[in-house]
Amino acid sequence: MIERLNILELIGKHRGKYHSCVLTCYSLDFSFFEERVLPVLKTANIKNINVITDGKFLETAQENTTGREFRHNKTYNFQPIYASGVFHPKIMLLTGVKHGLLIIGSGNITSSGLNTNDEIWGAFHLDTIENENAPLFFDVWAYLQQFLNQAHGFILQKIEWIRKYSPWLQELPENKIPIAVDSLNQKISFVSNAGNQSIYEQIIRLVPKQKLKTITVISPYYDLKGELLSEIYNHYKPTTFNCVLDAEFGLLPKELSSNLKGLLTFYNWKDCKEDFNQHFNRLHAKIFHFQYEDEIEYMMLGSANATVAAMGSNTKRATNIEAGFIISRQKNNNLLTELESKIRKNDS
DSSP states (O other): OOOOOOOGGTTTTTTTOSEEEEEEEBOOOHHHHHIIIIHHHHHHTTTEEEEEEHHHHHHHHHHOSSOOOOOOOOEEEEEOOOOOOOOOOOEEEEEEEEEEEEESSSSOOHIIIIIBBBBEEEEEEEESTTTTHHHHHHHHHHHHHHHHTTTOOOOHHHHHHHHHOOOGGGOOOOSOEEEEEEETTTEEEEEEEETTHHHHHHHHHHHHHHEEEEEEESSSOTTTTTTTHHHHHHEEEEEEEEEOTTTTTTTTOOTHHHHHHHTOOOEEGGGTTTOOOOOOOOBOOOEEEEEESSSSSEEEESSOOBBBBHHHHSSOOSSSOEEEEEEEEEESHHHHHHTOOOOOOTOO
């Protein structure tokens, strides 16, 4: 089983590994960031701290500050990003002279996002550019440039400091195909809404149709009419299509067409976990899982919910800025089983 951990624990206390970080999120809790996240970063001797967040959310958060924030020497900077939808990727990139840590997932920099919600993350370490994870670092570092290049003033100097004192960032091998992670018998592809293709289009390109048996979507937020679900079903025509949602806190596809209703089976998240606790298990993870007859499986995880705004479609561009990655592997235990997500036949 994959053990449940607080993602901040991966940063550790080694004071020589990392000196800088770039964090991206949609929402941020100032008090939680200063009282919980900053001490972890400073214990690891990370002093160059840069947070990229949604501009509209940041404006609202700053208007609602209590006056108790910014008490611990404001050694971090914010870079607001404005999107036609929302700026929504969740990435933590830590860099040092030789080491890097890359974390991509679903949680915001809030108490719920990093403590109590059910979130999902992927973490990758690098200590040499020959590391098998290096091309993934290349993809993410290249992706972040579009936002870092919007920085002004002192933030620009801090970004240049990262480039200067983490020189391996400029030496990373470019990735043109799914990254082979031989040690885990997996292939990994970074996906985002940046560039010419939406996440939906990248899924269609990277995830095959042949021999597909089951699709399982786990997401707290859906289109009201299930447009994205319809697009996915019509392209793949799976034998079984499961959708897991949060009936209490999520946005549900309440206006599905009658035809689509008969093709999908819905499950409430609280019924999919043996140890569900309503105070600690609010669903916020986003998972798109594809299971094949020959035991191959693909899974996309990241920031994108099951909406056209987040992922795009055949006819619509995504309006949100999102990021995630697709894992493919074969002849292993089902990843959903390893995550202890149980879908029972008698649930509906």
